[in-house]
Amino acid sequence: MRYLPHTRQDIDQMLAVTGHADLNQLFETIPDSAKTKTGLNLPDALSEWDLNAEMEELASQNAACRSYTCLMGAGSYDHHIPAIVPHLISRSEFMTAYTPYQPEVSQGTLQGIYEFQTMITALLGMDIATASHYDGGTALAECALIALRKSKKANKIAVSSLIHPAHRQIMQTYLDPSGYEIVDIPADRNGLTDVAAFKAMEGMAGVAVQSPNFLGNIEDLGSFRACADEKKCLLISSFTEALAHGLLKRPGSFGVDLVAGEGQSLGMAKSFGGPGLGLLAGTKKMMRNLPGRFVGKTTDSNGQRGYVLTLATREQHIRREKAASNICSNNGLNAMTAAVYMAAAGKNGIREIARLNHDKAVYLKNMLVDAGFESVYDSAFFNEFVVKAPAGFADKRRELAEKHNLFAGVPLESYYPDMADHYLFCATETVSRQAMDLLAKEVKS
Amino acid sequence: MTQPGTTGLIFNEPELWDKSREGRCGISMPRSDVPRTDLDPALTGDAPELPQLSELDVVRHFVRLSQWNFSIDAGMYPLGSCTMKYNPKTNEVQAARKGFAAAHPLAGDEFSQGALKLMYELEQLLGEITGFPAVTLQPAAGAHGELTGMLMIHAWHAKQGKQRSKILIPDTAHGTNPASATLCGYQSVNIKSGPDGILEPATVAEAMDEDTAGIMITNPNTLGLFEENIKEVCDIVHAKGGLVYGDGANMNAVMGIIKPGELGIDVLHLNLHKTFSTPHGGGGPGSGPVAVVEELIPFLPVPRVEKENDAYSFITDCPDTIGRMHTFYGHFSVMVKAFAYILSMGGDGLTRASQLAVLNANYIKESLKTTLDLPYDRPCMHECVFTDKTVQEYHISTMDMAKRLLDYGFHPPTVYFPLVVDAAFMVEPTETESKDDIDQFIEAVKAIVKEAASDPDKLKSAPYLPKVTRLDEVTAARKPCLKG
Numbered sequence: 001m002r003y004l005p006h007t008r009q010d011i012d013q014m015l016a017v018t019g020h021a022d023l024n025q026l027f028e029t030i031p032d033s034a035k036t037k038t039g040l041n042l043p044d045a046l047s048e049w050d051l052n053a054e055m056e057e058l059a060s061q062n063a064a065c066r067s068y069t070c071l072m073g074a075g076s077y078d079h080h081i082p083a084i085v086p087h088l089i090s091r092s093e094f095m096t097a098y099t100p101y102q103p104e105v106s107q108g109t110l111q112g113i114y115e116f117q118t119m120i121t122a123l124l125g126m127d128i129a130t131a132s133h134y135d136g137g138t139a140l141a142e143c144a145l146i147a148l149r150k151s152k153k154a155n156k157i158a159v160s161s162l163i164h165p166a167h168r169q170i171m172q173t174y175l176d177p178s179g180y181e182i183v184d185i186p187a188d189r190n191g192l193t194d195v196a197a198f199k200a201m202e203g204m205a206g207v208a209v210q211s212p213n214f215l216g217n218i219e220d221l222g223s224f225r226a227c228a229d230e231k232k233c234l235l236i237s238s239f240t241e242a243l244a245h246g247l248l249k250r251p252g253s254f255g256v257d258l259v260a261g262e263g264q265s266l267g268m269a270k271s272f273g274g275p276g277l278g279l280l281a282g283t284k285k286m287m288r289n290l291p292g293r294f295v296g297k298t299t300d301s302n303g304q305r306g307y308v309l310t311l312a313t314r315e316q317h318i319r320r321e322k323a324a325s326n327i328c329s330n331n332g333l334n335a336m337t338a339a340v341y342m343a344a345a346g347k348n349g350i351r352e353i354a355r356l357n358h359d360k361a362v363y364l365k366n367m368l369v370d371a372g373f374e375s376v377y378d379s380a381f382f383n384e385f386v387v388k389a390p391a392g393f394a395d396k397r398r399e400l401a402e403k404h405n406l407f408a409g410v411p412l413e414s415y416y417p418d419m420a421d422h423y424l425f426c427a428t429e430t431v432s433r434q435a436m437d438l439l440a441k442e443v444k445s
Numbered sequence: 446m447t448q449p450g451t452t453g454l455i456f457n458e459p460e461l462w463d464k465s466r467e468g469r470c471g472i473s474m475p476r477s478d479v480p481r482t483d484l485d486p487a488l489t490g491d492a493p494e495l496p497q498l499s500e501l502d503v504v505r506h507f508v509r510l511s512q513w514n515f516s517i518d519a520g521m522y523p524l525g526s527c528t529m530k531y532n533p534k535t536n537e538v539q540a541a542r543k544g545f546a547a548a549h550p551l552a553g554d555e556f557s558q559g560a561l562k563l564m565y566e567l568e569q570l571l572g573e574i575t576g577f578p579a580v581t582l583q584p585a586a587g588a589h590g591e592l593t594g595m596l597m598i599h600a601w602h603a604k605q606g607k608q609r610s611k612i613l614i615p616d617t618a619h620g621t622n623p624a625s626a627t628l629c630g631y632q633s634v635n636i637k638s639g640p641d642g643i644l645e646p647a648t649v650a651e652a653m654d655e656d657t658a659g660i661m662i663t664n665p666n667t668l669g670l671f672e673e674n675i676k677e678v679c680d681i682v683h684a685k686g687g688l689v690y691g692d693g694a695n696m697n698a699v700m701g702i703i704k705p706g707e708l709g710i711d712v713l714h715l716n717l718h719k720t721f722s723t724p725h726g727g728g729g730p731g732s733g734p735v736a737v738v739e740e741l742i743p744f745l746p747v748p749r750v751e752k753e754n755d756a757y758s759f760i761t762d763c764p765d766t767i768g769r770m771h772t773f774y775g776h777f778s779v780m781v782k783a784f785a786y787i788l789s790m791g792g793d794g795l796t797r798a799s800q801l802a803v804l805n806a807n808y809i810k811e812s813l814k815t816t817l818d819l820p821y822d823r824p825c826m827h828e829c830v831f832t833d834k835t836v837q838e839y840h841i842s843t844m845d846m847a848k849r850l851l852d853y854g855f856h857p858p859t860v861y862f863p864l865v866v867d868a869a870f871m872v873e874p875t876e877t878e879s880k881d882d883i884d885q886f887i888e889a890v891k892a893i894v895k896e897a898a899s900d901p902d903k904l905k906s907a908p909y910l911p912k913v914t915r916l917d918e919v920t921a922a923r924k925p926c927l928k929g
């Protein structure tokens with residue numbers, strides 16, 4: 001096996017040093033009764049070339065093996081990835097390093113993540129950002145736990161029913177064993193979280209709202225801030241489309257306490273849903289409550305600029321059962337990916353891409369309405385919106401996927417049972433007008 | 446012997462924003478083919494203050510940064526408990542295939558058969574390696590796997606009608622174990638390992654009661670020792686109605702030798718980013734699949750992958766499930782890499798990998814045990830733990846030796862963990878290091894111990910060759926500067 005360097009002679013020499021007769025004897029401390037009798041019943045080892053063939057065969061059973069038009073978002077977005085992003089991120093020095101526990105030989109990772117933290121605070125308008133989390137949903141669940149732990153009395157948290165359904169499910173999983181309760185805030189007629197319903201709620205440790213929400217609509221975080229202030233509870237905002245912040249007002253400008261979101265749009269492939277990038281940001285006040293790693297700037301013994309992992313006294317390896325979270329490995333390389341993407345796009349690039357996304361989505365919605373879909377909400381949106389499909393669209397949709405490799409929207413009924421025939425569409429900068437026109441034409445025909 | 450560490454030209458590089466010049470942009474903008482439609486200005490903010498750079502500015506910046514990093518591809522990285530083995534390049538090629546990388550998670554089962562099949566088969570392979578009937582691939586890292594497993598234990602007790610309040614955790618456990626237990630509302634009860642560095646059944650029997658949900662055991666443990674009494678320990682816990690959680694982060698020592706599912710363990714997580722060769726990426730993304738016994742299958746997170754008549758689908762209709770742990774299905778591209786690795790190795794290859802990992806560790810242990818203090822002088826598994834006792838008389842610490850190793854061109858071992866050993870120096874070479882490289886490492890450690898006697902001051906201000914010297918971590922924590 002080409003990954004195993006030992007020659008017969010190496011093994012003999014080493015066994016002579018360890019004092020074992022053969023390799024099996026190395027396991028002398030394992031009682032015989034504990035050893036497996038069956039060995040490993042696995043397929044025979046493949047050569048690199050046979051592996052290529054087998055993996056290509058599997059990959060070819062996904063529709064994504066051919067170029068396709070992606071009009072689906074719902075937490076995973078189709079964006080252009082500049083060649084420099086995978087190129088730089090594939091460098092061995094980034095990819096095959098461990099967590100930067102020895103800062104003297106990890107300054108590349110450390111400076112890169114420090115720059116990532118800085119750019120995320122700029123994107124979200126927040127004071128601080130962590131070095132990453134697993135995904136948007138787990139980051140949001142951690143925020144809910146922070147709010148609940150900080151509150152002396154309340155054991156409930158108000159959660160918008162228009163937060164990504166999977167994110168709400170993760171919150172439920174995380175909160176269940178502690179006996180914390182999630183109280184749903186319903187949606188109003190405009191496809192927005194009903195702030196009046198939240199106003200009527202008592203005894204909440206916090207309130208969580210996603211903007212743009214799962215239906216694509218842009219929420220009024222300001223009114224939730226005002227309401228949360230009256231109730232003296234924390235305001236958590238979340239998002240699944242990081243690029244929206246190229247255009248929208250930043251969550252920080254509304255005085256949000258904690259922000260959790262998904263950063264996959266910042267240079268990462270969809271990869272069947274993961275790994276993406278959990279983003280977590282907060283106000284300065286939240287610094288010691290946030291989970292996971294931070295990189296901080298400092299100096300070395302010669303006074304040179306340098307970076308280290310810092311504020312570790314919140315973390316599991318120091319605090320063990322009293323830690324703020326159990327997170328250890330995070331999604332570091334994807335944070336670095338986002339750093340490269342944001343550095344390459346820059347202030348003007350991210351703005352222009354965000355505007356293009358909005359333009360395309362508005363065009364698509366107009367085309368669909370023209371083709372017989374019903375506009376469901378009048379609320380402003382970024383690059384996703386809901387429409388009600390004409391009869392027979394489910395079959396048409398399948399045909400479009402099979403014949404034209406065009407994936408038209410995400411059906412909403414499985415998430416919201418009263419939304420039969422409703423679809424969540426997404427258009428990004430990758431979608432051509434031609435593809436959108438084709439969709440409209442096919443629907444009309 | 447020539448050591449790998451040397452000097453060479455590297456570059457200074459400022460922070461990104463110091464290179465920013467108004468008007469630069471490093472990406473190609475797609476042509477607009479639709480009308481511009483402005484969003485309501487009341488909803489629009491200013492463009493975020495990201496740096497403005499050309500493409501080459503960005504390339505140089507990150508290439509220069511990368512050159513300040515140590516990596517496995519450049520040298521030996523014997524971090525104990527981290528299994529820094531070689532990350533095969535073909536794995537990256539497989540994960541980058543368009544059919545995988547471009548797949549949308551909501552494309553629908555019938556358009557995602559390749560991905561589903563891969564996940565299903567990987568679950569089977571990991572089940573065979575660990576000896577369990579079912580596996581979930583959803584957890585995003587080892588600690589996330591622990592939380593998943595502990596949530597299942599919690600849900601199982603709830604289903605029995607009586608929740609319990611405590612969990613036993615040996616003093617050798619990784620910090621994530623007690624932290625994961627806390628998230629499930631369990632109070633950690635710390636139990637001491639015996640004089641041989643392993644758990645004694647009597648200690649477990651004394652602590653185990655009917656208000657204790659179970660035990661979290663790492664086997665081989667973090668001293669690199671096999672928990673010889675594992676079966677008795679499991680029996681004791683089961684007899685009191687508890688469950689056994691296995692931290693399988695150290696599975697690299699025992700593939701094909703033991704199967705945790707045959708020993709009485711009920712739930713086990715694996716770290717694909719350790720045992721199964723996927724890269725650590727400077728801190729992730731990893732993947733922490735969880736394997737379970739029959740009785741716990743109903744509690745696995747959803748969605749689960751199912752196979753029926755050669756067709757694969759996701760199912761969510763599982764009434765006892767703990768729920769969802771990840772927005773979609775976990776770190777799919779990491780799964781592709783681990784799958785490629787297992788197929789490349791085969792059963793014999795994986796067993797051989799464990800044998801050689803254990804050979805390498807024992808060889809280092811025997812070669813250095815007269816140079817460094819070895820608190821548990823017993824045959825080890827994939828790693829061995831030394832202390833700084835032999836150099837304390839020169840006022841040299843584990844940290845000083847670790848820093849000096851950098852000058853010799855080696856990444857230091859894990860230091861100051863596990864906590865049961867004072868000033869631990871924990872070496873895990875892995876199977877992919879050759880005898881020649883290991884001999885060089887041994888020589889380096891011996892040379893450093895000599896230096897400790899002859900020139901202790903030199904060690905105290907090491908390292909000398911890296912881009913920066915020792916960093917002021919105290920000020921970093923007292924006056925945090927977390928952004929530029």
Ligand SMILES: Cc1ncc(COP(=O)(O)O)c(C=O)c1O
Nearest residue numbers: 328329526586587588619694731
């Ligand atoms: C023994 C042990 N358990 C658990 C973990 C946690 O794994 P992860 O960092 O992937 O969350 C580690 C990793 O450092 C470990 O060494």
